[in-house]
Amino acid sequence: MLDERFREGEGAGQEGTRGGTTALGHPRGDLLLLLIGFPVVGLALGLALPRLARWASGSPVLPWRDTVEFVGGLDALWQTGLVMAAGLAAGAVLAFMALAEDLTLELTDTEVRIKRGDEPRTFERTDVSAVFIDGKELVLLDADSGELVRGGHAPRAAALAGAFRAHGYPWRDGDPYASLFHRWIPGTPDLPAEVHALLAARKAALKRDAGQDARDLTGMARGLGYVVRDEGKDQYWRALVTRA
Structure with missing residues (x-):
């Protein structure tokens, strides 16, 4: 397969070739x-x-x-x-x-392989409903608007956009559901008690820099039907949005 590399000084502004594999790693x-x-x-x-x-x-x-x-x-x-x-x-x-800690990626027309440390994950292109950059993090959403992946990215934003678009992924200029997020306020009646408990535990994990624990708790919130993200020291949440 063709290996298109988006690296600083090596075609960072080019677009990948349909039908091949695009590897996205750290710029030189x-x-x-x-x-x-x-x-x-x-x-x-x-x-x-x-x-x-x-x-x-x-x-x-x-x-x-x-x-x-x-x-x-x-x-x-x-x-x-x-x-x-x-x-x-x-x-x-x-x-x-x-x-x-940074994500590295390999894209084809049918799947995206994402690796962070020793944690590789693979997603079918048909399961990805949106791809965008939120602050300094790359985010992939699934069909129910849940987050498949969120993490710091190694490649430049322009290289990411060009590669995902070239392989037919739904790249967005921003989070299509950004307006649905609410700042977490402990005890608010808009959330069930178990989600409040998860968010409280997640806040404690973030305070002690336990990134993997925080990611695990984010996944548990996803299982209960909620998406969680951070802005500064505050946690924000929204309910999943299922497409008709």
């Missing part, structure tokens, strides 16, 4: 920024950290003073090297974590 510039930039920043922070700690230790009001003074005392060459190595490693870990 983003890969360089993540895989090189993050470790370099970590290395630089590791170099600067003991000096910053020595400067901060002069403050009369300083939390964790013992820890700050300990870091400030790491002035031997081998100690500085260890701190820089730790910063480099931390930057590399953050880079790979960021890569794992």
Whole structure:
């Protein structure tokens, strides 16, 4: 099959070819920024950290003073090297974590394969009723307006739009059901008690940065007939809309 790649500097504005496979991954510039930039920043922070700690230790009001003074005392060459190595490693870990959270896609005329980390999923084109970008997230809706997929996307928005349109998917400029969402207010009579409980648990999961738990709770709300999304720190909900 033909493999059309939408990458920065490699046809990012072109359209895919009907009948082939379009692979959508991280643009080259983003890969360089993540895989090189993050470790370099970590290395630089590791170099600067003991000096910053020595400067901060002069403050009369300083939390964790013992820890700050300990870091400030790491002035031997081998100690500085260890701190820089730790910063480099931390930057590399953050880079790979960021890569794992973004969606990568493969499109054909009949299906879309989406992968986030080690979580691949495949959907038939006929099951997709709308595709759009909501903020920084790519969203695919099913026939009942429920969300098949929502997540941060690696490719540029223009590359996504061109690829989905080229393969015949219903790309939209925005959420066709945006006007139906309501901000979640605990206890509102518009929602059943079990949905309130799910949204309360989801809010707690988001507060502790438990992304997978939040996604699982979103799926449970979908099973009860509701779509959930976030705007800032607020949760918004709407009922499913079944097409006639």
